[in-house]
Amino acid sequence: xxxxxxxxxxxxxxxxxxxxxxxxxxxxxxxxxxxxxxxxxxxxxxxxxxxxxxxxxxxxxxxxxxxxxxxxxxxxxxxxxxxxxxxxxxxxxxxxxxxxxxxxxxxxxxxxxxxxxxxxxxxxxxxxxxxxxxxxxxxxxxxxxxxxxxxxxxxxxxxxxxxxxxxxxxxxxxxxxxxxxxxxxxxxxxxxxxxxxxxxxxxxxxxxxxxxxxxxxxxxxxxxxxxxxxxxxxxxxxxxxxxxxxxxxxxxxxxxxxxxxxxxxxxxxxxxxxxxxxxxxxxxxxxxxxxxxxxxxxxxxxxxxxxxxxx
Numbered sequence: 399x400x401x402x403x404x405x406x407x408x409x410x411x412x413x414x415x416x417x418x419x420x421x422x423x424x425x426x427x428x429x430x431x432x433x434x435x436x437x438x439x440x441x442x443x444x445x446x447x448x449x450x451x452x453x454x455x456x457x458x459x460x461x462x463x464x465x466x467x468x469x470x471x472x473x474x475x476x477x478x479x480x481x482x483x484x485x486x487x488x489x490x491x492x493x494x495x496x497x498x499x500x501x502x503x504x505x506x507x508x509x510x511x512x513x514x515x516x517x518x519x520x521x522x523x524x525x526x527x528x529x530x531x532x533x534x535x536x537x538x539x540x541x542x543x544x545x546x547x548x549x550x551x552x553x554x555x556x557x558x559x560x561x562x563x564x565x566x567x568x569x570x571x572x573x574x575x576x577x578x579x580x581x582x583x584x585x586x587x588x589x590x591x592x593x594x595x596x597x598x599x600x601x602x603x604x605x606x607x608x609x610x611x612x613x614x615x616x617x618x619x620x621x622x623x624x625x626x627x628x629x630x631x632x633x634x635x636x637x638x639x640x641x642x643x644x645x646x647x648x649x650x651x652x653x654x655x656x657x658x659x660x661x662x663x664x665x666x667x668x669x670x671x672x673x674x675x676x677x678x679x680x681x682x683x684x685x686x687x688x689x690x691x692x693x694x695x696x697x698x699x700x701x702x703x704x705x706x707x708x709x
Contacts, residue, residue: 518679
């Protein structure tokens with residue numbers, strides 16, 4: 399497996415590290431010449447500043463796209479048309495209709511396409527998913543997410559809904575194993591060009607609900623969620639990967655293995671290419687997240703709920 403990494407700043411540098419550990423990284427490309435050279439030399443691979451030079455000089459099987467959201471569609475289209483497998487860091491595209499075109503293109507060319515909704519590979523989320531699926535603590539009726547921190551310096555082109563809340567939108571659909579029927583949101587901006595705080599409510603069938611609270615104002619880093627079930631509340635921390643269950647009889651902490659979600663995510667993608675298996679995050683899943691993010695932005699601007707029909 400030979401993989402090209404496009405974009406090695408911000409979160410992308412971590413993908414390059416893991417791909418190198420798997421022995422899959424063959425080249426890196428970044429518009430910043432210093433960053434491209436430093437990363438290429440660090441991992442002993444070729445480095446470029448222009449995607450055209452990569453396509454002309456490299457033979458590869460797959461591409462990881464970790465560039466600003468506004469560039470995802472154009473880069474992914476180019477790769478998919480060349481029948482390369484593609485991993486796109488979240489969100490897949492800024493516009494859902496562009497994401498739908500990528501889904502069609504991947505199917506047409508018979509290649510694997512996925513998006514970096516990494517929390518599906520977080521051991522804490524997997525533990526909660528197993529409890530919910532088995533109904534160990536009854537039926538899941540409500541999810542609450544809190545994701546707070548100062549704004550990451552490398553985020554320039556999107557607000558907190560597209561950069562941060564999308565993780566919890568995806569996790570909510572993953573845990574409910576369903577898509578929401580209604581979206582209502584409020585958001586605003588205090589210190590940034592785009593919205594830097596938002597609260598989103600996703601309404602699922604049977605009156606089930608997910609409430610997502612995100613902000614780039616809080617000094618402390620918070621990454622936490624709770625799954626309210628009919629016979630208990632399951633709480634988890636995305637960072638520490640600790641899970642706690644609260645019941646009438648008291649609380650308990652189940653034993654679970656910890657692991658780096660990014661390593662699990664990338665290994666899964668590479669395995670899917672080799673085995674031709676459907677990725678855990680399907681491209682349609684990623685399109686659905688973008689559609690919900692679009693609806694959340696419109697809802698927050700107009701002050702009204704939006705009803706959705708998702709695939």
